[in-house]
Amino acid sequence: MRNERVPTGIPGFDKLIGGGFLKNSINLLAGGTGSGKSIFGLQFLYNGITKYNESGLYISFEESIESLKQDAEIFGWDFEKFEKNKKVTFLYLTPYTTTDLQALLAEEIPKAKAKRVVIDSISVFAMALNDLYRIRKQIYFLTSSLQKIGATSILTSEIVGEAPIDISGGGRDGSFSRYGVEEFIADSVVTFHNAGLGGSGDRAVRILKVRRTDHIKGPVPFEIGNQGIKVFQKERSYK
Numbered sequence: 001m002r003n004e005r006v007p008t009g010i011p012g013f014d015k016l017i018g019g020g021f022l023k024n025s026i027n028l029l030a031g032g033t034g035s036g037k038s039i040f041g042l043q044f045l046y047n048g049i050t051k052y053n054e055s056g057l058y059i060s061f062e063e064s065i066e067s068l069k070q071d072a073e074i075f076g077w078d079f080e081k082f083e084k085n086k087k088v089t090f091l092y093l094t095p096y097t098t099t100d101l102q103a104l105l106a107e108e109i110p111k112a113k114a115k116r117v118v119i120d121s122i123s124v125f126a127m128a129l130n131d132l133y134r135i136r137k138q139i140y141f142l143t144s145s146l147q148k149i150g151a152t153s154i155l156t157s158e159i160v161g162e163a164p165i166d167i168s169g170g171g172r173d174g175s176f177s178r179y180g181v182e183e184f185i186a187d188s189v190v191t192f193h194n195a196g197l198g199g200s201g202d203r204a205v206r207i208l209k210v211r212r213t214d215h216i217k218g219p220v221p222f223e224i225g226n227q228g229i230k231v232f233q234k235e236r237s238y239k
């Protein structure tokens with residue numbers, strides 16, 4: 001079915017986007033450092049395994065696998081037990097030695113039998129390519145090969161500073177991604193905000209676009225608690 005959904009299982013999130021990400025879609029999560037992108041990716045994979053019987057592949061260009069698994073453990077997500085039976089595969093890659101990500105994915109995704117893929121982050125991967133033309137070409141081919149492989153993917157994108165809440169003029173440099181192509185290629189763009197002021201209203205998530213979906217438009221507050229990410233009801237933002 002064309003509009004089949006892949007639920008993230010993240011409390012409160014799926015209903016913002018019509019029940020989940022579109023099946024086989026590419027979803028861009030953009031935000032500053034510490035805004036919750038990696039935790040979202042981990043939670044997406046963990047729920048995939050435990051609630052929806054879908055295997056996952058996590059490709060990290062940033063944090064070490066050890067560190068990611070330690071973050072996950074605090075939320076009670078024991079990935080190690082699922083690594084043993086290949087329900088999840090973690091790969092740490094250095095952006096300077098991995099130049100053909102497309103070929104690597106074509107090999108690793110079927111090997112991992114992954115239905116859910118997280119690439120964290122596309123910004124660090126692209127940083128290693130030295131010219132914008134190559135970057136855009138690689139990202140373009142990468143996304144089209146991800147779609148062909150038949151996995152639902154998350155690409156994280158590190159924004160310098162804070163993702164803008166006022167989107168009327170685009171991002172601060174007219175874009176929500178570093179190279180200005182990711183957001184056009186992606187089927188959905190979600191921004192993570194972290195005002196850095198502390199308190200429960202500090203974090204918000206915003207759905208900028210989802211193809212073929214009538215989605216919630218404004219920023220919606222969320223928290224990172226002892227069970228990971230929990231998105232509040234939309235109404236909370238007005239209280």
Ligand SMILES: Nc1ncnc2c1ncn2[C@@H]1O[C@H](COP(=O)(O)OP(=O)(O)O)[C@@H](O)[C@H]1O
Nearest residue numbers: 032033034035036037038039040074224225226
């Ligand atoms: N166990 C936890 N409880 C509450 N908040 C946490 C916990 N672990 C991490 N965080 C918060 O999550 C942030 C890191 O989230 P992360 O997903 O790694 O960010 P990003 O990938 O966007 O840089 C930390 O800065 C911290 O504020």
Ligand SMILES: [Mg+2]
Nearest residue numbers: 037038062120
């Ligand atoms: Mg991260």
